[in-house]
Amino acid sequence: MFIEGDDVRYSNNGYDDSHWQTVDLPHDWSIKAGFDQAYDGATAYLPGGVGWYRKTFDVQQSQRDKLFYLYFDGVYANSEVWVNGKKLGGRINGYSPFYIDITNALTVEKPNLIAVKVDHSRYIDSRWYTGSGIYRNVELRVTDPLNIPIWGTFVTTDKVSKDKADVSIEVEIDNRYSHIKQLELLTRITDAKGNQYRLVNKNISIDANSSDRFLQSTTIENPILWDIDSPHLYQAETELIVDGKTIASYHTRFGIRSFHFDSEHGFSLNGRSLKIKGVNLHHDAGLVGTAVPKKVWYRRLQRLKDAGVNAIRTAHNPASSEFLDLCDEMGFLVQAEIFDEWDNPKDKRLNQWERHSDDISRGYAEVFQLEAQADLKDAILRDRNHPSIIMWSIGNEIEWTYPRYKAATGYFDMNAKGNYFYNPPFISPEAINKRFHDSEEGKYVLAKTANKLSRWVKEVDTTRPVTANLILPSVSHISGYTDALDVIGYSYRRVIYDYGHRLFPGKPIMGSENVVQWHEWKAIEERDFIAGTFLWTGIDYLGEAHNAWPRKSTESGMLDTAGFTKPSYHMIKSLWSDKPHVYISSQVEEKSLYRSNADGDVVEREPGAWQQRVWIWQDVNRHWNYPNQAPVIVEVLSNCDSVELFVNKVSLGIQKQSDNPDRILKWFTPFEAGTIEAKGVGACQASDSITTSNNANQIQLSADTHGLSLVKDEIAHIEVQLLDSQSNPVRHQEHRIEFVVSSNLEIIGVDNGNSATMETYHSNQLTTHLGRALLIVRAKEGGISSVAVKAQGIQSNEITFNRQ
Known part of the structure; x- marks a missing residue:
């Protein structure tokens, strides 16, 4: 149950919520609002606000002695979790995963109430559309007092070759009993061929109300390596056994692969040289907002893979677990980014340094000092078993927000000519160094913060390099910032690849943001020492459209908001695909x-x-x-x-x-x-x-559901293309179309990919763009279902699911 509004009574068990809206989680309430110029283009002219969720459930007598944890993969933002009228915790950062032990607040005598408050009244707290609500998955996890806690395993693969791989699994065991526990620790590792490897630790003792870590190791002969074209995944099932009985188990999926960044030879995966052909992605998916079904991401990622894309940068915050699962399954390398803002704020409407002081645009910098360590470490703990992740990015274009950096570059002086995108520095490294070190530090020092963040990363994971996206690298190289990094990412600075490589040798360099143009790839293709790039962007995303009405999204993508290809997609496909x-x-x-x-x-x-x-x-x-x-x-x-x-x-x-x-x-x-x-x-x-096409008189429909089979809760994408009488695509004229769906289907939304279309996504009709449109439906029930599409003066068409 969900309602927009703010009233603490919503947390009470006795409150009558019968008039509230019933919603399925994940849920983003902002995307369901209409686009309104009263809001800001930074968030796609969509609102934030305050909302509450409520759910009741029973605890069985047989569960009286169990532990209960409520896990959230992300709640945007400023969440508070209440159980039976007691506030137990929450999270300020809307991108962070977190969990809460709710055991002591529960009862077996009557239904238990979970109430979650989400406060997104500061709706421009990021520079793009964030969504509002419990927009990622939620789980209630019930465990024995002797258990493996959430994020309690860590699998590492050392000395990997085609012949063998050394595999280690670190297991944390938590004993919440009031007495010592004796147990056996058993892990079974299984590959796709059914081969199984047993790792056993016997006669383990865990003291009362304490935890400990144990390391299990094995050698796997002839391992099936995880790779971009063959993303094989192993399964590890870990059990805690007491007196011959399994009382707790934990599932870990992982891959066996090796990779290396080299300052002279770029990047290699499993021993072979490989260019990173990546794109940046924000966490929204157009008409579904940020509560993105896995199948929506699959469709989008598959189209990118078809163009030769092999890597994703999660700009500029931790992605969902489900998204990273797909990257593991589909063979994408991932740069997992954690922060867009550190000590000092960015201007949420105009990027770069802060130029507004209104309350609605206060963001993460307000809480960075208090929250950064937990937010960073929790993201890494959750994600470090994903084989797709090959580096952690601690920050995006952070230099804008600190004093000294901009002025030291020499690009922004009144007498400087040219553009820093396309010109090497106008002044010498010595002059940059003097400008920087002769100026005031400010309250916070970027290099010190970077070193702190890098240290925190390596306290949790030393198997991957630390990187960041540098917008002013000519200064960052001499400021101490790059000392904190293992791989140096350049943002739109392909013109200084040679400059950086020559003057600051010894560390790998790559493009972490580059525009979707041939000249950007040409600069990388010609240099063995550049590991690759992440293009801005793979897909158009909502927001960053301040004062751009009626434009609601950023149009830099290879795919539009509906997931349709754009000409830039075909340029990149011609560069990155062998087909x-x-x-x-x-x-x-x-x-x-x-x-x-x-x-x-x-x-x-x-x-x-x-x-x-x-x-x-x-x-x-x-x-x-x-x-x-x-x-x-x-x-x-x-x-x-x-x-x-x-x-x-x-x-x-x-x-x-x-x-x-x-x-x-x-x-x-x-x-x-x-x-x-x-x-x-x-x-x-x-x-x-x-x-050449004539006037449209037909509608072509295609669905992404195999065999036109659609089961309960499954979604389907239906693509529409206008045709003329000879079945030629009509792309030069538009028509208003209407979708009519059977009663057992729910319309999730409609889109045409046009950034200037300001009609709500949550409708059963819209005007085509380039003669095409997209509908997403969800099956409420099984059985035969249908979607019909109509337009005035055009022959209608229908697609039927689950036909016998």
């Missing part, structure tokens, strides 16, 4: 970044401008509908060495990658209705085509 790929787009010449010259060649309007393009891809169309004989520039993205273009089967010639330094193959042609087709030449067998 032959061709993609056509076009634009009338007057709107294009290109023009035809007197020789009939297509050239940039501003020569060399491709090297400085940033977040947003150029304006191009995915249709072939223009006025007759209109001058058009055709752009083709491909990983083929050469591509031939045809208009109505007439060749316009072959373009070579070697003749196009921007990796965009270009042709000029007067528009002629019909079909345009691009084909790879020679062994590169890939093609793409677009046909």
Whole structure:
């Protein structure tokens, strides 16, 4: 049960909540509100507020002597947990996992009440859309007083090779009995082939009301290694056995792999050199907000993997356990980031240093001194068994918030010309050093905080390097900041890769934020010593749109908010995927970044401008509908060495990658209705085509549910594409469409991927964008169910699930 509002009576057992809303967890109440310009674009023009959740449950007589823990994977934010009218705890940080021992507040005589207050009245407390509520999974865990506590195991794999791997598992055992306990500790490790390895510790003693740690080790012959293309996972089942009876068990999933960062040779996984081809992702997923079903993440991550993406940076906070489980299962490397803010606040509306002082935008810096150690360590304790995680990031672009850094760079002086994105430092390292060390420190010193955070990480996990995303690395290298880091991440600073490598040798460097453009990857591809990159971003995300109405999201992604591909996706796929790929787009010449010259060649309007393009891809169309004989520039993205273009089967010639330094193959042609087709030449067998479409009169539906089977509580994505009478996609005109679902389905939301569409996601209708739309439904009950899509003047269509 859920209600928006703030009244302490909501925590009382006797309060009548019959008028409250029934909700399923996880739950994000902000996403269900309408977009409203009265709020701020930093949070996608959606509100925060205060809400309460209530749930009752019974404790059985047989459970009287058990321990009860309430586990939250994340509550946004400032949560308070009450049990039977008693406040037992909570968490300020909405991204942190936490758990509470609720045993002593429970009774077996009557139903027990759990009430959770969530206070997100400071709704601009992050620089992006955060969501509000119990937006991640919740569990009630019941254990024996002798147990393995939550996050109580840690599996490490040392000396890994194809022939064998040394595996160790550290197990924490907690004895809450008032007397000493004798037990046997047994762990069974199982692989996908059914092979089993037994690790046994006998005759263990745990003193009363105490805990201890035990190390178990084994060697696994011919291990099945976890890798990006074969993400094999082992299972470890640990049991506590007393007098021959198992009284507690704990399940740990892990992978066996080795990796290494090298200052000269970049990154290697399982002994082979590998470029990190990563993207940054925020924790929202468009129309579902931040309460993201696992299947929604699967669809999105699979599309990224299809483009060759092999890594994710969790920008800029711990992700959910479920998200990291998927990364383990699908073979993504992960940079797990923990903080966006340390001692000093960022401006939540405008990034960088603080320029507002209103209460609604107070964020994590307000509590960093008190909460940072617990938030950091809890995130690492929860996540350190994930084989996907290869590094911990302690901070994102922190330098903006501290004095001395900005001024010391030399980029922001009145007499400095150029842009720090594309120019090496204007002043010498010696001058940077002098500027920095001759200036006032301020209340907090960034390097000291970084060293403290790095030390805290290594108190919990020494198997992975510590990194951070540096926005002003020319200063960070000389300030002591990088001394705290094992891997140095550069944010939009590909122009100083050589500078950093030459002047500050010995530590690996990589791009931790780079725009989705060819020039960023080119700089990495040409340098063995750069480990790889994380592009900004893999998917459009809600928020960071201050004063941008009617834009609600940040449009830097390879996929839009609905998970549809954008042209930048196809550029990256042509760079990162080995599968032959061709993609056509076009634009009338007057709107294009290109023009035809007197020789009939297509050239940039501003020569060399491709090297400085940033977040947003150029304006191009995915249709072939223009006025007759209109001058058009055709752009083709491909990983083929050469591509031939045809208009109505007439060749316009072959373009070579070697003749196009921007990796965009270009042709000029007067528009002629019909079909345009691009084909790879020679062994590169890939093609793409677009046909001129007429008015839409059909609706194409496709679902991501295997065999159109949909069971209770399962979700399905239904994609809509407008078609003409010849079944050609219609992408140049839009229609208002309506979804009609059967009574046993629930509409989760609708989206068209357009950032400027300010209609609520929680509707049964919307206007298409590029002729397409997305519906997500959940099955309330089993049985036959259906989704029909209608539009005025267009033939409707229907998709049916669970047909016999």
